[in-house]
Amino acid sequence: MPQSRPRIIPEATVARLAVYLRVLAGLADGGRSHVSSGELASAAGVNPAGLRKDLSYLGPCGVRGVGYSVAGLRDRLTDALGGERSRPCVLIGIGRLGSALADYAGFASRGFEFVGLLDTDPAAVGRRVGGLPVRPVAELESVVAETQAAIGVITTPAEVAQSVCDRLVSVGVRSILNFAPVALTVPAGVDVRKVDLSVELQVLAFLDQQRHGTPPLVAPLRAAQGSAR
Amino acid sequence: MPQSRPRIIPEATVARLAVYLRVLAGLADGGRSHVSSGELASAAGVNPAGLRKDLSYLGPCGVRGVGYSVAGLRDRLTDALGGERSRPCVLIGIGRLGSALADYAGFASRGFEFVGLLDTDPAAVGRRVGGLPVRPVAELESVVAETQAAIGVITTPAEVAQSVCDRLVSVGVRSILNFAPVALTVPAGVDVRKVDLSVELQVLAFLDQQRHGTPPLVAPLRAAQGSAR
DNA sequence: ACGACTTTGTTCAGGCGTTCACAAGCGGTT
DNA sequence: AACCGCTTGTGAACGCCTGAACAAAGTCGT
The missing domain is CATH 1.10.10.10 (Winged helix-like DNA-binding domain superfamily/Winged helix DNA-binding domain)
Structure with missing residues (x-):
C-alpha cells in the first residue's frame, strides 16, 4: 500500500x-x-x-x-486544512483594527472563534466587542489556560508586540498572527505569520512608480544614469 | 563604466x-x-x-x-520606494475594517493619505472617520477625479468588490489593495495586491495540525525543523 | 459495445528566490 | 606608511515554485 x-x-x-x-x-x-x-x-x-x-x-x-x-x-x-473543529483564538490589542477583526464574520464561518480579547487600556477593558468582554492584558496567561486557545492574534502597537508574543509562547501558543510592524523572534516550533499593511501599500507605490512615469531619480552622489524601461 | x-x-x-x-x-x-x-x-x-x-x-x-x-x-x-511625496488613496467600504484602516497612523507616516472614503450604506455616509466625511459610493468617479487618487483600497463585501474594482480602473486607478475575499480580474497594467485574513489563519491551523497531529507518518529526516520565518 | 472527447494527474523544463562562500575595499593601529 | 581586522558586495550553487506539454482514464453518443 x-x-x-x-x-x-x-x-x-x-x-x-x-x-x-x-x-x-x-x-x-x-x-x-x-x-x-x-x-x-x-x-x-x-x-x-x-x-x-x-x-x-x-x-x-x-x-x-x-x-x-x-x-x-x-x-x-x-x-x-485542519478539519471543521473550532479553533479558539485570543486577540491582544483591541484598538480599531483589533475590534474589526474581533467581529469579522469571515473568521467564525471558517472555524476560527475568538475566545479572549485583551487590552491594556483601562478604557477599553470591559467593553464588549463582538459579544465578548475585553479583559485586561494581565490576564493573558489565565485566559489562554482557560480557553485552551491555539492561535494568538497580535494587533498591539509595535513596542509591546514582542513581549506579548513571548507571553503567548510561554503559555503554549504555537501559532501567531502578527499585525504589528515588527519582526517577532520566537523559539523553534512556533509559527508566525506577519501581515504588514504599510508594506502592501508601499509595494504598490513602487510598482506604480516603476511602470508609470519613472522620473530619473538618482542618488545625488553618483552621476546620472539612464533609466531604461 | x-x-x-x-x-x-x-x-x-x-x-x-x-x-x-x-x-x-x-x-x-x-x-x-x-x-x-x-x-x-x-x-x-x-x-x-x-x-x-x-x-x-x-x-x-x-x-x-x-x-x-x-x-x-x-x-x-x-x-x-517612491519618494516622500504623499500618495492619495481612496477607500471603498467603510465597515469596521475600513474604519480601522482609515485612521491607521502607520499609513500617514509613510506618505499614504486617504483623500476619499466611500460607502453604500446611507447610515455610514456623512459620518466622519479619521477627519474625513464618508461619501456615497456613487461619487466614486468624481472623488477620484477631484483628488487624483493613485491607489484604491477595497474593503467591501466580496460580492461588490469586482464592480468597485472595475469602476476604479475605469477612472485611471492603477494600484489596488484588496481585502475582499475574491480574486479580482483587472486589465494588464493594473496592479492588485490581496490581503486575505482568513487564509493567514488557515495556514496557521494547517501548520499546527501538521506538526502537532502527525508525528509518526512523515519521516523526520530533517529533525528539529525550526520554523523561523 | 466501441470510439472519441473531455478532463484529470503527472512529468519535465524554466525561472526565481534564497543561501553560502569569497574577494574587494575601507578604517584604525602600530 | 604598511598591516590587520572588519564589513560590504557579488558570483555561484542549491532548492522551490511556476507554467506548459503529455499520458491515463472515465463518460457520452452512436
Missing part, C-alpha cells in the same frame, strides 16, 4: 488550498455539483495546471472527464 | 526594502548613525546576506568595514 498521503505540502500551496475552499463553499451554496479545474482556477485567480498540481498533493480528488465534485472536494480540503 | 542602475528589482525584495526602511526610521530616531547588515537583518528578521543582496539592487549604499549610514540608507530607500 502506498503511504503517499502525507506528502509534504508547500506553504504556498496551502495558502491557495484555503482560497479554493472558499470558492467551493460559494459554489456549493449556489447548488453546483461539479466543477472543472479551469473554472475553479479562474475563480481563484490561478493557473489551471497549478491548481491541479495543488490538489494532487491530497491524492486523486477528481474524476477524469468530469471534474471535481464540489461537496467532495470541499470536504477533502476542509479535512486537509 | 557599468550603467547597471535600472536593474529590475524582484517584488519580494521590494517588500523587504519597505521593512528595512521602517527599521531604519526607528534607528534614526534612536540616534544611531551606522548599522551593520547583520544588525539590520536581525531587526528585520531576514538573512544578512539576503539583506545585502537586496540593497545591492540600489547600487552601493554602504561603506566596507563600517556598515551603512542610517540616515543615508533611509533616504536612499525612501527614494527607491
